[in-house]
Amino acid sequence: MRFITFRLLITLLFFSILISCKNEIKKGLTSEKINTKSSIKYASGFNIEYFETYKKLIVNAPYQDSKETFEFILTGINSAEKGIKTPVNSIVVTSTTHIPMLELLNVEDKLIGYPNTDYISSKKTRDLINSGAIKELGNEESINTELLLDLNPELVVGFSLNSNNKMFVTIEKLGIPVILNGDWLEETPLGRAEWIKFFGVLFDKEKLADSIFNEIEKNYLTAKNIALKSNIKPSIISGGLFKDIWNLPAGESFEAAFLNDANTDYLWVNSAGKGSLSLNIENVFEKGKNADIWISPSFYSNLTEIEKANDLYSKFKAFTNKEVFSFVNKRGEKGGIIYFELAPARPDLVLKDLIKIAHPELLKDYKFTFFEKLK
Template sequence: MNENKYTVRKLFPILLLIICFACKTEKEKLLLEKIQGKEVHLKYAKGFNIKDYETYLILTINNPWPKAEKGYKFALLKDGYDANFWSTEKVRFDDIFEIPVEKTVVTSTTHIPALELLGVEHTLVGFPGTDYISSEKTRALINAESIRELGKNEGINTEVLLELQPEVVVGFGIDGNNKTFETIKKSGIPVMYNGDWVEKSPLAKAEWIKFFGALYNKTAEADSIFNSIEKEYNDAKLLASKVRKTPTILSGALHKDVWYLPSGTSPEAQLLKDANVNYLWQDVAGEGSLALSFEAVFTKGKSADIWLSPSYYNSLEALKNANEHYTEFDAFKNKTVYSFVNVTGATGGVTYYEEGTARPDLVLKDIIKVCHSELLPEYETHFFKPLK
């Protein structure tokens, strides 16, 4: 009996350690599995969500591309996380990494404004197609060779990328079949698909700044920046809602024998609706762009007051040379054709393709200025200019 007591007394510290470790593990498991965490508030975006658990964030990408059948889940570890615990949790996530990120690669110019708005553009170490970047701040980093050229998006130079060793690569995909991204993931570098382009409204697209806010542990800053953009957008929308005259709007142009223009359920149509104009196809629902014949567009749009975004044509002469029939539209005759293609950066990148997604408030104000110039007498358009 005494021998048994001695054995128990001798083993007690070990048993206590085991019990404490088990309790700690159970406590952390409970934290991960049972506690809801604090949801980072999203007002419009549907493609991702973020939960804050104090020492880590869980970022889930629900809709990385249209009709995606799977999502992606990442654990983003803040200061104070338990390294031993997280070393056992990798099977639960597509990847786990520490934040704030100090070195990153992004793959779309639409990602650049978010980095700049958060003040973290200096963390960008590589980009595929640097000539497409228009921002003066980021171009200065490119010129200083702080950002490396990574080739083309369809075939990123993985040798250079792996040499740079970014902590995360922010990509985008149309179906998830990207061999380059798979190679990068196999090397141990996380790849996160940014699905801002899949969202259904301009403000939903802009809200993806909160995705980048999570990567840099700046969720509060990202929320504040988005709230400011949203306010500017809604103030402009309210201003436009008061006008009584709503000009008729034509959009798009022919590509080969098909005229592509926004469907009535697209984010572009939402901008036109919020600008309080009469977009001639606003009642035609559809996924993506509408594909119509020239005759169908001409019948409906010949007398339109304003022609917005006539594809990539940068002058009235270019439109005429492409198709003589374009000259028969009233908007062409009256020189009320407006496009964003002539506003470019130093190396030719179109500013709208970079900044338009992040700043729908500026896009909306541009359309209001074009269509209701009296509402914003002092405002200079940021993207849209009349074709000459």
């Protein structure tokens, strides 16, 4: 009887301690919010809130037409539902746009896996791939989950075009946390670049992320003001044919914002929409045949390819005057286009390129980062 009573007391004491610990954790995760102003200035897709004992990363609309909001508790311990321990020491990302963010924060060595590594252009990260430090995970739409499980990263940062993301659900069921990154949905160049703060909070490098972004913002706004010194606004057409459809930026898109900030007259600036417009070549020719400059003519790498692709192409004034500029020839070791990887993180360099194209007299000593004049 005494033995039973003693064992009962030990059991009660164990549950008392367990409940007490849970209450302490719960108490910590319901602590008061620290009244600090959000550091997010341009991005609409995420926010960061600070509490006494943890941080909350909020991702708004991580895919097109999403009405969901995802919240993640970031703590120094593995204690909360949907909780993620920070700083993250091993990560898998799924978009090349994430690579420059990691490199700017000096945490590229935390990347242990990536789908379709051939798309990565940065020499810094390519060296890690070539050394075997970053493993190939197959296709971004169907990651090799067996290999992912062997790697066992602390976090996967994914992106999804819609709510049908069964692969990420499977990854979460394996016990690996997933956060969807919606940087590609931002509608302004600086909004996209500000997602470095998203990665900053994951690696406990908020101050460094803020400092890097502030410098990019400063460079961008300085360049924008330089562009305004010109009284000439050259007219611009953009895009080209893909399967008989001419795709070009809509007037409210981030590409149109670039062209506006470069002090140019983008001919479709007043069109509605935040994505792209799909037009036929006759309509584009009617409106843009006398445009001064042609930016990003699909994936053609030289003027000869453009001329052979369609009879109307060579009749554009910009083509005749050889004022055609593209970023497709600047590629990494494995053929990945550097613009697609680096441009979202460095909109200041994109803007300078566009100013150099439209107003070369304003940036005489500047050399292109992404674009070049096609020959």
